[in-house]
Amino acid sequence: MTSTSGLPSAKTLRLASARRRLRAFIDQIAELGTSDFAHLDGKDALTFIKGYSLELREVLERLTPEASEASVNEACAQTSLMVSRYTDILGFILRSTNVRNAFEMHFPLKRLVETAVSPDARLIMSSEWKFVPFTYPMTLDWLPGFALVGGPAPESDNVLIVPLAGHEIGHSAWRSKQLKDQLMADLVAAIAQTLDDMPAETSLVSNELGVDGVALAKLRDAVLRSAIKQLEEIFCDLFGLFIFGRSFLYAYEYFLAPGWGMRSAYYPSSLDRVRYLIEAAEKLGIAPEADLFEAWGDSIPLKFADGAVIRLADAAVAKIYPALRAITFNILADHGITPPTADATDRVLASLRQHVPDGEGATLPEIVTAGWLLLRERGGLSLDQDIAEYKILNELMLKSVEVSEFKLRVEAHA
Known part of the structure; x- marks a missing residue:
């Protein structure tokens, strides 16, 4: 259909614009899919988003030049809404692959989401350019079973802020x-x-x-x-x-x-x-x-x-x-969740004082609680001469989490 000037009509060009925008969005998903994902939940999220995007592309492609203005406008509006809403999510998923993230936190926190929220829940953790941790709760139309938890990028490898993820996961629990x-x-x-x-x-x-x-x-x-x-x-x-x-x-x-x-x-x-x-x-x-x-x-x-x-x-x-x-x-x-126990926390704290990870399989909350107690014992470890000890503390907590995860998997297959 052409306009009175002989050029394609505004409706035709509007539909072409929506198709190009959606194609660029789908191409971006494909490119992100080649990233290295430490955990598969992020890649699964891309698969879900791509599937819905392809369905929307079919809607756009079925519209002929004779389609009504209302039909074209509705499809274009759906495309704009989807691209505007989920571009942020694609960026979130990409940043979840950043090697600065503490990937060791994924499995214990995912178990928490599965236990407290839903057995089918997925978790994506990312570093974000925001001051405080935040969440996309499990209310996204195309990712209803996913909890997306973002932490501030400067703190992306800091185990001590992991407790705040508990608050963010709570938003998904509130809804579920x-x-x-x-x-x-x-x-x-x-x-x-x-x-x-x-x-x-x-x-x-x-x-x-x-x-x-x-x-x-x-x-x-x-x-x-x-x-x-x-x-x-x-x-x-x-x-x-x-x-x-x-x-x-x-x-x-x-x-x-x-x-x-x-x-x-x-x-x-x-x-x-x-x-x-x-x-x-x-x-x-x-x-x-x-x-x-x-x-x-x-x-x-x-x-x-x-x-x-x-x-x-x-x-x-x-x-x-x-x-x-x-x-x-x-x-x-x-749901069988209990607060950190004093005995386990004290045991982990004793190990951290000796500059060795806990070897008995403490929970993530017990490990992080012990880390905070040691940090406070040492006056906050904020001076230049404290940097090495602070980094060691963080590494010891990560190693303690790895030991705990290893023991859980061994016990599960015993």
Whole structure:
């Protein structure tokens, strides 16, 4: 079909552009497939993405010059959405092959995902140019069974930050266990009670939204959105704490100290997160150092009205927190997951002090906890003269993980 100028129509050229973009995307997948993958989950993810891309290519190729404008536009929009969303994922998968990554962490963390989330779950770990670890939970349309966990590139080989992966994996567990639905009825009731208990905040936000009945409904929705997101973040903190014990507290403090900063409505305040962690740690028999979070500062909402919504959400979250903590611990315990034991941690610590890896097969959380304890014993190992010892500590933890993995495989085939 041509335009009045005799050239191909805009619709025809638009369709050609979509086909070229998709071809380039598929070619990139093929090129990435030639990379060296230390673990097959990344390569499997490429196979899934390529399969869906080929299906979309068939849709584009079936469109004839006589196809309607609406049909072409829909196919082009699907192509743009897919390419824009999954280009980031291709980059993530490529960076997962970087030799600076601590590949030794893959198998113990994948077992955690399989145990706590789903037996069919896949795990891809990568180094990313972001300040703190983050995740693509298992909600990607084309990778529904994959958890993608990214750590900051400068720390890609640092075993001590592995506990924070527990928080990120927690996001996948939150979804797979459908905890939002499980908590919703109690949360709605808690919000209703909170609105009655805090009339000043309720009035402030309602006046900003308007004075009609719609304002109260909007207020409830705003508080609910904030509260449910906060509960997810708290769940993930508790998830990581239960699995990694005190090493989660140390890794958390390492990245986020000393608190402060501007606060999003979708996260608990800096002080509330720490308070919930300390309360949960005490329930687990963990007694963190009294001064660990002593100087922690609170985060501040961006706007005054936001602050009122957040205060209402915080109060509702506090009502739900005890039940959330029990649910989190029960989920992990029911899946046979236990926190690090003191005996094993002490044994690993004794080995690390002697500059030898643990040879008895400790768990990853026990190894990392021992590593943190030694680091703190040695004053943080941050000076120039400490660099060699710090690197040795990291290598000893990696070797301890390798020994543990070897023993597990031998026992599995005994």
